[in-house]
Amino acid sequence: MEWIVLGLFCAALILGLILNISMLWALGFGLVLFWLYGRHKGFSWRELAKMTWEGVATVWKILFTFLLIGVMTALWRAAGTVPFIVCQAADLIRPSIFLLMTFLLNCVISVLTGTSFGTAATMGVICAAMGTAMDVSPVLTGGAILSGVFFGDRCSPVSTSALLVAAITETNIYDNIRSMLRSALVPFLLTCGIYAALGLSVHGTAAGLDLRAVFEGSFRLHWTALIPAAVILILAAFRVNVRWAMTASILAAVPVCLLVQRLPVQEVLLSALRGFKPADPEAAALVSGGGVLSMLNVSAIVCISSSYSGLFQKTGLLDGCKRGVDRMNRVAGRYRATLLTSIPAGMAACNQTLAILLTEQLCRTHYEDKKDLALDLEDTAAITSPLVPWCIAGAVPLAMVGAPSTALFLACYLWLIPVWRSLRRRQYGAARAE
Numbered sequence: 001m002e003w004i005v006l007g008l009f010c011a012a013l014i015l016g017l018i019l020n021i022s023m024l025w026a027l028g029f030g031l032v033l034f035w036l037y038g039r040h041k042g043f044s045w046r047e048l049a050k051m052t053w054e055g056v057a058t059v060w061k062i063l064f065t066f067l068l069i070g071v072m073t074a075l076w077r078a079a080g081t082v083p084f085i086v087c088q089a090a091d092l093i094r095p096s097i098f099l100l101m102t103f104l105l106n107c108v109i110s111v112l113t114g115t116s117f118g119t120a121a122t123m124g125v126i127c128a129a130m131g132t133a134m135d136v137s138p139v140l141t142g143g144a145i146l147s148g149v150f151f152g153d154r155c156s157p158v159s160t161s162a163l164l165v166a167a168i169t170e171t172n173i174y175d176n177i178r179s180m181l182r183s184a185l186v187p188f189l190l191t192c193g194i195y196a197a198l199g200l201s202v203h204g205t206a207a208g209l210d211l212r213a214v215f216e217g218s219f220r221l222h223w224t225a226l227i228p229a230a231v232i233l234i235l236a237a238f239r240v241n242v243r244w245a246m247t248a249s250i251l252a253a254v255p256v257c258l259l260v261q262r263l264p265v266q267e268v269l270l271s272a273l274r275g276f277k278p279a280d281p282e283a284a285a286l287v288s289g290g291g292v293l294s295m296l297n298v299s300a301i302v303c304i305s306s307s308y309s310g311l312f313q314k315t316g317l318l319d320g321c322k323r324g325v326d327r328m329n330r331v332a333g334r335y336r337a338t339l340l341t342s343i344p345a346g347m348a349a350c351n352q353t354l355a356i357l358l359t360e361q362l363c364r365t366h367y368e369d370k371k372d373l374a375l376d377l378e379d380t381a382a383i384t385s386p387l388v389p390w391c392i393a394g395a396v397p398l399a400m401v402g403a404p405s406t407a408l409f410l411a412c413y414l415w416l417i418p419v420w421r422s423l424r425r426r427q428y429g430a431a432r433a434e
Contacts, residue, residue, distance in 0.1 A: 038314075066298060080219040106119055120145060141407075147412055157177060164353065211286075214282050228249045232246060339422065347391070351393060384414075386408075
């Protein structure tokens with residue numbers, strides 16, 4: 001019975017992906033399916049509702065954080081922060097180091113914004129256009145972009161996935177980031193080396209994209225536009241609570257919007273709600289986005305996905321899967337078992353959020369230290385999901401930049417982290433032997 005229910009749920013997710021239907025419908029279907037399974041097991045509607053709420057309660061605090069992210073990213077666009085950084089960064093790109101700079105620039109933007117999709121839609125699109133102008137293979141460009149956008153998605157203090165992992169494991173995000181940076185140091189350096197070597201095969205002239213001309217019609221590209229980004233980076237360095245850091249960045253962005261960019265108060269408020277969109281179509285194509293409304297979909301996905309955890313735990317729906325994971329843990333070791341669990345979780349879930357939650361649900365009993373669990377979730381489910389061709393985590397960024405799915409094979413950073421961790425005999429979090 002359990003495998004039938006899980007099979008129907010996976011089929012609904014895959015069907016929704018094929019038909020290009022919102023993931024929310026498939027997740028809603030899954031919630032109904034799991035409630036019916038719970039009734040079949042003898043639980044009352046009241047008990048099922050309580051189980052559902054217990055799952056949501058584990059992540060409800062980060063929903064407010066998601067709204068802050070929406071406001072902050074919109075005001076960063078309105079204040080000219082993102083356009084200023086993009087213009088300065090794009091000036092550094094040259095043919096011989098194109099792939100390396102593409103990776104590094106997308107790393108920087110993804111750390112600042114905490115979003116893989118947002119980074120792909122801005123710096124990723126720009127790098128893809130430059131790659132086309134230089135006659136660089138879109139497979140190479142797409143792989144470098146995907147590696148870069150998930151660098152920050154994994155370890156930015158304003159990343160929704162990093163915040164989700166911290167919430168469900170009840171850990172401090174800054175402690176997690178410190179562990180993630182240590183575990184990814186060697187993969188990061190190897191990735192830089194690979195893209196630098198591949199870049200030697202790129203021959204051409206500098207891309208003729210005059211980004212400054214594009215943005216100067218809509219923004220004043222003044223150094224003060226960096227203030228909102230500087231505020232959150234400084235506060236993060238001092239380990240200030242991420243919600244307070246984002247609030248401070250938002251407050252710093254408001255006067256820049258009003259005094260530097262000379263936007264009306266009403267437009268600033270509407271941008272915070274609906275997202276910022278420049279009047280110029282060319283600039284709008286590069287930096288539009290953000291806003292509270294933009295975060296409603298991801299918030300709903302997290303809410304519904306997290307509601308499953310209480311149902312899975314109390315109804316025993318995943319008990320059969322857990323027994324298999326337990327056997328893998330005994331044979332392969334803790335990290336490798338988590339990695340092997342995250343791959344089918346990402347294949348079945350089709351999205352990063354649910355893959356993280358399913359992996360955590362199946363592997364949590366193997367960890368005494370929650371910091372170790374948080375690190376291993378970041379080094380498995382958070383980065384293996386984008387490598388699944390039909391998972392939206394990787395498919396959407398590649399579609400945004402016009403790269404084929406084969407670019408997944410050149411997303412070196414995403415491959416090297418699990419390979420490196422699998423070869424290590426010790427955990428990075430507590431430095432204990434597996």
